Amino acid sequence: MGATRTVAVYSLGGTIAMTTDPATGGVVPALSAHDLLAAVPHLAVHDVALRVHDVRRVPSASLTFEDLTELGAEIDRTLADGDVDGIVITQGTDTIEETAFVLDLRHGHEQPVVVTGAMRNPTMAGPDGPANLYAAVLAAADPRLRGAGVLVVLNDEIHAARHVRKSHTTSTAAFTSPGAGPVGLIAEDVVRLTAAPPRRFGPLTRPRVRDVRVGLYTVSLGDDGELLTAWDGRCDGLVVAAFGAGHVPRRLVERLEQLAARVPVILASRIDNGPVLTGTYGYPGSEKDLISRGLVPAGTLGPYHARLLLHELLAQDAGREAITEAFAAFAR
Template identity: 85%
Template sequence: MRAARTVAVYSLGGTIAMTTDAATGGVVPALSGHDLLAAVPNLEGHGIELRVHDFRRVPGASLTFDDLAELGAAVDRTLAGGDVDGIVITQGTDTIEETAFVLDLHHGHEQPIIVTGAMRNPTMAGPDGPANLYAAVLAAADPQLRGAGVLAVLNDEIHAARHVRKSHTTSPAAFTSPGAGPIGRIAEGGVRLTTALPHRFGPLAQQRRRDVRVGLYTVGLGDDGELLAAWDGRCDGLVIAAFGVGHVPQRLVESLERLAARVPVILSSRIDNGPVLTGTYGYPGSEKDLISRGLIPSGDLGPYHARLLLHELLAQEADREAIAAKFAVFAH
């Protein structure tokens, strides 16, 4: 007889899975998915069958696009079987906001994928890993979250992949959704939604056709553009983290126009909260000027997410028109 709900857990390593290394004295990824679940109290009473997959055992900072492509394919196969109600992924918090977004771009099933981790490793007082994993499993099993795509669950809060950010280096409450807020919370062993499920933008195909390099250039005060020139001929696409609503120093304008004639250049904001404008300011180096020179506005996507979307589109050999159309979807 099948359990009331079934959740597959994929462990990737990260702080949640770290223990002290005798050689270095620091903590390193060492715990398996079974080890992590063994430290979580009271899961048995929820009637959830757990299927554990030890997928990787690396720090979050060492995850790669290839890792995510392989993980996405494995999760897709699991969900295609039809007998799993949700997925939990445990990983390092360094890259949760990025991996959640990439996975969400490709996720085409109704079952939710929940990404979680820990800010305090198991050797510290008050490690948050067990509580986060407990909440993640409950969220993955809850039918209220069907169709929600990929979500991050930490500190009993449920965040949409599009909005979640790691906003503090050490706090257990590090994960927030600037400009949006969490979509819900875990309380008394269940999901309590506080807003509608996030809007989905349609999945990209899982298959990647080629390896690409996408650069990220952050504009700073007094920028003379010399470092920008270093990207010329060394990337398949570039994201500009500009000032404010999408502005750069005038001295960068011609270099950006030349780059945009060769590769897709995305205009984003280093603020990472709020939209890039398209038609308000008109001076050289303004958003209107740069768009007229061939740069593609990122909509509401900040520079890190813009880089990920551009990478996935270029890996599937999307042309400039298709890239601009996809970014335009994120302007609403």
């Protein structure tokens, strides 16, 4: 890589940092960032200086928006000094696709942020954490990834935060980018870009203006819409994970129209791969019908990412017009 590069590593816990708890016999997050890096001695042969920060030691299912705000503020302070070339975050894989997307929406620096973790904990045969951490550091230090925003690196693949999904519960190849593919891979200690990172949206400013609650409602066969009433008055916005390209049973239409008159309702697809259509089908409950009733199409965002974008926009008191424009940016 030439001159010495500096990478700051932030650890949040997760499977990559787990060891056996004698009391329960199960694994729990206990290892520090220094412990994790000690398992990757091969990093010493590269001209990369590491700065290590322990932030949390929790399973990723317990991470919160407040945790990400605190982490983002620490990263901002680190990058403001100007002498760090990239950031690596280690965490559990359960929520990597969500935390990476939120951080990408907020990230306003040229230095890349690389999120990684592990599918096999250190007590198992062939733990993948050291290899993933090694690859993540190489990616964060590579100058060709400047401006790429937040990336996810596991299994020697580099994925953009906008597209990455966890698509298997246990496989070390669990992370994929449906419809897009990875933007690069790492082989023989070299970052090899295979596609240009997608155009980024934002950055959205911090700190958040207010706390918000955004619901996620998944449509299913035989759905009569009765459970939609549970969200009425209890959320600031709602994402509907609809059938196919954005379709719901006819019985849901009236309730969704009523909700959309009170709070932003985003129309996504539960398939989580491909765009929500806007002008093809015209029957009651179709995408054209629902959009005409006030629902906002999610573009190519799946329901989980759509929920996060709506949360970030509402937290800044964005109005309907700004919300519609923001989701329209993800239709391209």
